[in-house]
Amino acid sequence: MTVTPPSVSRKTDHLDLLESHAIFILREVVAECERPVLLFSGGKDSAVLLHLAVKAFAPQQLPFPVMHIDTGQNFPEVIAFRDATVERTGARLVVAKVQDTIDQGKVADPGLMGSRNRLQTVTLLDAINDNDFDAAFGGARRDEDKARAKERILSFRDVFGQWDPRQQRPELWQLYQGKVNPGEHVRAFPLSDWTELDVWQYIEREQMELPEIYFAHERDVIMRDGMWLAVGPFVEPRDDEPVKRLTVRFRTVGDANCTGAVLSNAATLEEIIDEIVIANVSERGATRADDKFSETAMEDRKREGYF
Amino acid sequence: MDVITKDLLRLATIGSVDDGKSTLIGRLLVDTRQLFDDQMDAVAAASEKRGVGDLDLSFVTDGLRAEREQGITIDVAYRYATTPTRKFIIADCPGHVQYTANMATGASTADLALVVLDVAAGLKEQTRRHLCIAALLGVRSIVVAVNKMDAVDWSQIAFQRVVDEIETLSRRLGFKSVNVIPTSALLGDNVVETSTNLTWYQGPTVLEALEASEAGAWEHTNTQGARLPIQWVLRQPGGGRTYAGMVCGDSLRVGDKVTLLPANVETTITGINFGGEPIDEATVGLAADIDLEDETSAGRGDMIATKPLPKMVNEIATTICWFGEKPLAVGQRLRMKHTTKVAPVRVKTINGVIDIERLDVDESISLGTNEIGLATLQTASLMVVDDYRSNRVTGSFVLIDEATNATVAAGMVGRASFL
Numbered sequence: 001m002t003v004t005p006p007s008v009s010r011k012t013d014h015l016d017l018l019e020s021h022a023i024f025i026l027r028e029v030v031a032e033c034e035r036p037v038l039l040f041s042g043g044k045d046s047a048v049l050l051h052l053a054v055k056a057f058a059p060q061q062l063p064f065p066v067m068h069i070d071t072g073q074n075f076p077e078v079i080a081f082r083d084a085t086v087e088r089t090g091a092r093l094v095v096a097k098v099q100d101t102i103d104q105g106k107v108a109d110p111g112l113m114g115s116r117n118r119l120q121t122v123t124l125l126d127a128i129n130d131n132d133f134d135a136a137f138g139g140a141r142r143d144e145d146k147a148r149a150k151e152r153i154l155s156f157r158d159v160f161g162q163w164d165p166r167q168q169r170p171e172l173w174q175l176y177q178g179k180v181n182p183g184e185h186v187r188a189f190p191l192s193d194w195t196e197l198d199v200w201q202y203i204e205r206e207q208m209e210l211p212e213i214y215f216a217h218e219r220d221v222i223m224r225d226g227m228w229l230a231v232g233p234f235v236e237p238r239d240d241e242p243v244k245r246l247t248v249r250f251r252t253v254g255d256a257n258c259t260g261a262v263l264s265n266a267a268t269l270e271e272i273i274d275e276i277v278i279a280n281v282s283e284r285g286a287t288r289a290d291d292k293f294s295e296t297a298m299e300d301r302k303r304e305g306y307f
Numbered sequence: 308m309d310v311i312t313k314d315l316l317r318l319a320t321i322g323s324v325d326d327g328k329s330t331l332i333g334r335l336l337v338d339t340r341q342l343f344d345d346q347m348d349a350v351a352a353a354s355e356k357r358g359v360g361d362l363d364l365s366f367v368t369d370g371l372r373a374e375r376e377q378g379i380t381i382d383v384a385y386r387y388a389t390t391p392t393r394k395f396i397i398a399d400c401p402g403h404v405q406y407t408a409n410m411a412t413g414a415s416t417a418d419l420a421l422v423v424l425d426v427a428a429g430l431k432e433q434t435r436r437h438l439c440i441a442a443l444l445g446v447r448s449i450v451v452a453v454n455k456m457d458a459v460d461w462s463q464i465a466f467q468r469v470v471d472e473i474e475t476l477s478r479r480l481g482f483k484s485v486n487v488i489p490t491s492a493l494l495g496d497n498v499v500e501t502s503t504n505l506t507w508y509q510g511p512t513v514l515e516a517l518e519a520s521e522a523g524a525w526e527h528t529n530t531q532g533a534r535l536p537i538q539w540v541l542r543q544p545g546g547g548r549t550y551a552g553m554v555c556g557d558s559l560r561v562g563d564k565v566t567l568l569p570a571n572v573e574t575t576i577t578g579i580n581f582g583g584e585p586i587d588e589a590t591v592g593l594a595a596d597i598d599l600e601d602e603t604s605a606g607r608g609d610m611i612a613t614k615p616l617p618k619m620v621n622e623i624a625t626t627i628c629w630f631g632e633k634p635l636a637v638g639q640r641l642r643m644k645h646t647t648k649v650a651p652v653r654v655k656t657i658n659g660v661i662d663i664e665r666l667d668v669d670e671s672i673s674l675g676t677n678e679i680g681l682a683t684l685q686t687a688s689l690m691v692v693d694d695y696r697s698n699r700v701t702g703s704f705v706l707i708d709e710a711t712n713a714t715v716a717a718g719m720v721g722r723a724s725f726l
Contacts, residue, residue: 014315014394020594023582024553027538027594031607031647056551056594058583060541142385146370149384152412165371168382170408170630172415172717174553175705177644179712193396195387285345296372 015202022049022190023056025153025176026137029188030063032178033135036188037094037128039307040066042074042082043253044210045139045191048199051208052190053137054089065092067136069124071116072099073234073255081211096127113234115258121306125161134185135178138307143195144284147299153192159183161305187307196283197276204269216249216267227260251283316522317396319383319417321410321441323433324402326425327454329380331492332399333364335514338499341388342367364492368399381406383413392518404433407440407677408630411717414441415703419520421513422451422473426465426489427458430472436663442480443626443679443723445699449477450486450516452498457491461504479666480725486516533557533565534693534701535589535611536646541596549580550605551596552647554589555700556693557613559597561587567603568610569619569689574601608648610691610701617693617701621686622655626695626722627674631708631715634673635682641715643686645704651687652706658682661726668726681722695719 029036038053040046053062068082086093098116101123102109110116128136142149152171155163169177178186191199203210220231222241228248229235234257237243248261249272266272298306320328333350336342342350346367353375354363368384369375380401388395398413414420420441424434441449451473459465466489477485488497489505490513496502499514511519535552542548559565563576578598579589589595597611610617629635635654643652658681659668674680695702706716 017315017592020553020592023594024538027551028647031539032649055582057539057541058580059544143387146368146384149368149370149386150382166373166381168409170412170705170714170717172412172705172714173699173703174416175644175703177649177705177707177712177714179707181712193385193387195389197389280344282343282345285343299370299372 015198015205018194018198019052019202021174021193022052024174025188025190026053026056028176029135029137029154029178029186030057032176033180033186035131035133036064036135036137037131037133038062038064038066038137039124039139040068040082040086040093041139041253042068042078042085042211043139044199044203044214045141047081047085047208047210048202049137049139049191050085050089050091051206062089062091065094067094067096067127069120069127070095070097071120071255072097073116073257075211075213075230075253075256077211077213078253081209085209094127094131096123098123101126113236113257115255117255117258118301118306121161121301121304124307125305128161128185134180135188136185137188137190139191140189140307141191141194141196141199145298147296147302151189151192151302153189154178155187155189156180157185157187157305161185163302163305165299165303197273200269200273200276204273211253213250213253214272216247216265218245219248219261220245221248221261228263230256230261232256314522315394315396316419316517316520317398317417318419318421318517319398319400319410319414319441319446320421320423321400321414321434321437322402322423323425323428323431323437324379326402326423326428326431326434327492328402328423329365329368329399331421331423331452331454331490331498331513332386332397333367334492334495334498335397336367336386336388337364338495339388339390339514341386379403382409390514390518393522395517402433402437404436404677407436407628408717410437411440411444411628414444414446415717417441417444417446418522419448419450419517420446421517422449423454423492424451424469425455426453426469427455429469430476432663435476438476438480439661439663439666440628440679442482442725443628443719445695447482448484448520449482450488450513450520452488452490452492452513454490454492456489456496456505457494461489463507466508484520486511488513488516531557532615532617533559533563533613534617534698535559535595535597536648536701537605537607537609537611538647540606543598547598549578549596549598550611551594552611553594554591556591556698558591559589559595559611559613563613565599565611565613566616567599567605568612568617568691570603570605570609572601572603574599574603576600608646610646612691617691617698619689619691621689623684623686623690623692623720624658624722625682625684625704626679626719626726627682627706628679628717629674629676629715630717632676634675635716636673640709642707642709643684643690643704643718644707645690645692646701648690650690651709652684655683655685666725681726684718692720694721696721696724
């Protein structure tokens with residue numbers, strides 16, 4: 001038998017280790033749980049997560065569907081990216097709409113302009129129940145927020161979908177155990193140990209596609225609550241909010257009415273990485289109104305079952 | 308700007324409650340400018356709201372409402388830092404005895420333990436417990452911050468007394484590298500900035516010691532054999548199958564003679580893939596998939612290994628950290644998760660409990676919550692194991708309560724040399 005002589009051993013760098021760790025987690029959860037699902041928003045973190053999932057199971061098809069919790073207040077570029085990515089990967093897409101939750105009378109309608117951010121939790125938990133999912137992969141990272149910094153890689157949720165930060169399962173070594181009783185589920189966060197910079201470096205290394213709004217472009221914006229919001233169907237300028245046309249990009253992607261743009265000329269991945277290296281405001285601090293309500297906004301939402 | 312990738316050091320803070328672990332990590336992150344402006348503002352605002360001064364550095368990692376209200380750490384916080392020479396994953400662990408399971412969670416993947424203790428209090432029982440657990444978990448290097456030096460007027464005598472205690476214990480526990488540093492996390496002395504108050508001390512700061520220590524110790528184990536616990540079988544186009552898993556112990560290369568266990572079938576690696584692409588070598592820590600020359604019926608829970616081979620056993624002598632609410636007793640049934648295999652086990656004998664003060668094994672018929680002891684487990688199926696001292700992946704396991712699915716113990720194959 002002929003065997004190729006071994007090549008010079010390539011040094012594994014920290015991105016290789018993070019990548020393999022994430023792939024390992026994806027495989028463990030798929031092996032231990034009955035019905036996993038991958039939560040896919042079309043943002044950069046979930047795009048990386050889906051990319052890793054494809055790698056973990058190549059050349060087979062993804063052994064689970066992807067699910068978008070659709071608030072109906074999306075950036076159109078992100079929905080276009082979602083659909084293109086799902087088609088390219090051959091994944092099965094489940095869309096759970098916050099509008100349906102509102103129509104069923106389960107939550108109050110905040111109106112066209114009102115924030116639907118917190119309402120998503122109800123839609124998400126209903127969708128997990130209705131589909132009998134026992135594991136949901138999410139792209140959350142521990143460097144995003146101080147409550148997320150406390151969460152396990154496999155995070156147990158009771159039958160109400162709640163996270164109890166005082167009763168987390170010990171999680172030693174890389175022994176992830178995802179067994180749950182009926183009605184309970186786990187959230188699995190393969191990107192837990194990735195930082196924002198790691199994500200961008202990985203996107204550059206893998207030459208991944210992303211929604212255009214991550215890159216610098218001209219847009220009509222208004223200043224509201226200290227953030228530049230894109231003028232559009234969900235953000236109407238008030239009388240005291242002059243519309244400006246500026247070169248901006250989005251550092252995170254959430255609902256159009258609570259995700260702020262940052263002033264930036266970074267139009268390529270390389271320029272974005274340079275910008276992040278010297279940034280002095282955090283990703284969520286720069287761009288998310290939903291975290292500014294209180295000191296423990298994220299912890300409170302996570303306890304209820306948020307992403 | 309040139310952003311190169313760097314090596315990665317995983318560290319866990321250990322030590323008793325109130326000796327200043329979270330404050331020291333807060334200081335380390337603030338003084339190396341890892342915190343964004345809005346995060347600093349949030350820490351300042353939270354400090355003011357709770358009337359604890361301008362900037363309570365422990366709030367950098369104590370992010371839960373209950374932690375800030377009680378002024379303690381309940382669960383591990385993971386923080387990330389980058390300096391010009393390396394990247395750090397920091398697990399800031401709780402000090403209270405009731406949260407020992409959380410401390411063990413943080414320390415189980417650490418290359419290094421950063422021990423923080425109060426110079427005036429010396430080595431408390433809880434610090435000894437944590438050092439003992441860190442040693443059991445295979446941590447070989449420790450950096451010891453003898454903290455609150457400002458409260459003893461920067462006294463060299465006070466420092467030296469603690470150094471002697473630590474060195475005696477460290478020798479006993481077999482740490483390979485021990486660096487003891489006088490600090491004041493509160494004032495910033497010798498954390499990142501060299502102290503001007505401690506002129507009698509010539510050694511490194513905490514940051515310098517962390518930057519100089521060995522990275523990747525957790526992935527690189529001492530075993531000479533390579534192991535790949537099979538996670539998942541991938542069907543290849545054309546009908547073949549490959550075996551996916553994370554490589555540990557040593558690299559696997561195309562052409563390597565391997566043994567499939569527990570079937571004990573010898574075969575050869577004919578191909579290695581990563582992410583669907585062929586590669587020649589799977590290095591330690593890589594989640595690869597492997598093609599074997601012979602047709603096998605291998606599946607999840609089996610192991611591919613090179614010589615020297617792991618042992619195949621259905622009775623295992625183990626060291627156990629017990630986290631269950633009720634004591635662990637002989638005859639108890641549990642589920643074991645070892646590598647990618649889950650199997651029922653029964654406690655055959657309990658061979659003793661470790662006395663943390665004397666580091667000796669006392670006779671016992673049960674293990675109480677947060678006690679560490681020795682037990683022999685009988686397994687329902689054949690397990691493929693290495694001694695924990697030679698491989699942290701194939702020598703470790705957790706025990707799971709069959710009714711609640713809760714993780715109730717961390718276990719290691721074999722026993723530490725210091726016992």
